[in-house]
Amino acid sequence: GENVEQHPSTLSVQEGDSAVIKCTYSDSASNYFPWYKQELGKGPQLIIDIRSNVGEKKDQRIAVTLNKTAKHFSLHITETQPEDSAVYFCAASMITSYGKLTFGQGTILTVHP
Amino acid sequence: SAVISQKPSRDICQRGTSLTIQCQVDSQVTMMFWYRQQPGQSLTLIATANQGSEATYESGFVIDKFPISRPNLTFSTLTVSNMSPEDSSIYLCSVERGPENIQYFGAGTRLSVL
Numbered sequence: 001g002e003n004v005e006q007h008p009s010t011l012s013v014q015e016g017d018s019a020v021i022k023c024t025y026s027d028s029a030s031n032y033f034p035w036y037k038q039e040l041g042k043g044p045q046l047i048i049d050i051r052s053n054v055g056e057k058k059d060q061r062i063a064v065t066l067n068k069t070a071k072h073f074s075l076h077i078t079e080t081q082p083e084d085s086a087v088y089f090c091a092a093s094m095i096t097s098y099g100k101l102t103f104g105q106g107t108i109l110t111v112h113p
Numbered sequence: 114s115a116v117i118s119q120k121p122s123r124d125i126c127q128r129g130t131s132l133t134i135q136c137q138v139d140s141q142v143t144m145m146f147w148y149r150q151q152p153g154q155s156l157t158l159i160a161t162a163n164q165g166s167e168a169t170y171e172s173g174f175v176i177d178k179f180p181i182s183r184p185n186l187t188f189s190t191l192t193v194s195n196m197s198p199e200d201s202s203i204y205l206c207s208v209e210r211g212p213e214n215i216q217y218f219g220a221g222t223r224l225s226v227l
Contacts, residue, residue, distance in 0.1 A: 043218035
C-alpha cells in the first residue's frame with residue numbers, strides 16, 4: 001500500500017519568513033495530494049491540493065509543488081504569520097480510491113512573532 | 114465545503130465499556146469515513162461507510178471492535194467496543210464532496226479511556 005513520509009516533524013520560523021514542508025510517497029499510482037492544517041482542538045482543514053496533471057499550484061501565500069518522477073511534493077508558505085502556527089499534514093491517494101487518504105506524520109509549525 | 118457535526122466532542126470512559134460516536138452531515142453524501150488519530154500521531158483510516166452496505170475496514174481494524182452504522186445518506190455512527198487505554202485517541206469523521214471529491218473532516222471526538 002501507499003506510504004507517505006513527511007519532513008520535518010517540527011519547524012520553527014520567525015514571522016515573515018518562509019516555511020517549507022516536504023513529503024515523499026511510494027505508490028506511483030497516487031495522483032491526488034492534499035495538504036491539511038489542524039489547529040489545536042479542531043479537525044483537519046484542507047488548505048490546498050494538487051493533482052498529478054499539474055506541477056505547481058498557488059493560493060495567495062500558499063503554494064504546493066509536485067514532482068511525479070521523484071515522487072515528492074512540497075508545501076511552501078510565504079510571509080508566515082503567527083496564525084499559521086498549527087500541525088500540517090500531507091496526504092496522498094488515487095482519485096479513484098474513494099477517499100482513501102494516506103497521511104504523512106505531520107509537521108508542527110510554530111511562527112514566532 | 115461541508116458542515117460535519119460530531120458528538121460527543123470529548124468523553125472519558127472506563128475500560129471495558131463502549132462508546133458510540135455520531136456523525137451528522139449537512140447534506141447527502143455517498144461515502145463517509147472514520148479515522149483514528151492517536152496522541153501526537155497522524156490520521157489512520159479505520160473504515161469506509163456506504164449507505165445500505167457493510168462498512169469496509171482497513172487492515173488492523175475489525176468490525177467487532179469498531180462496529181459502524183450508516184442508516185442514511187447524512188448520518189453514521191462508530192462504536193468503540195470493550196475499550197482499553199490504548200483506544201484513547203481522537204476519532205474523526207469525514208466525507209467526500211463535490212466534483213473534485215475533496216474530503217472534509219469533522220472536529221473529532223476526543224476519547225480518554227481510564
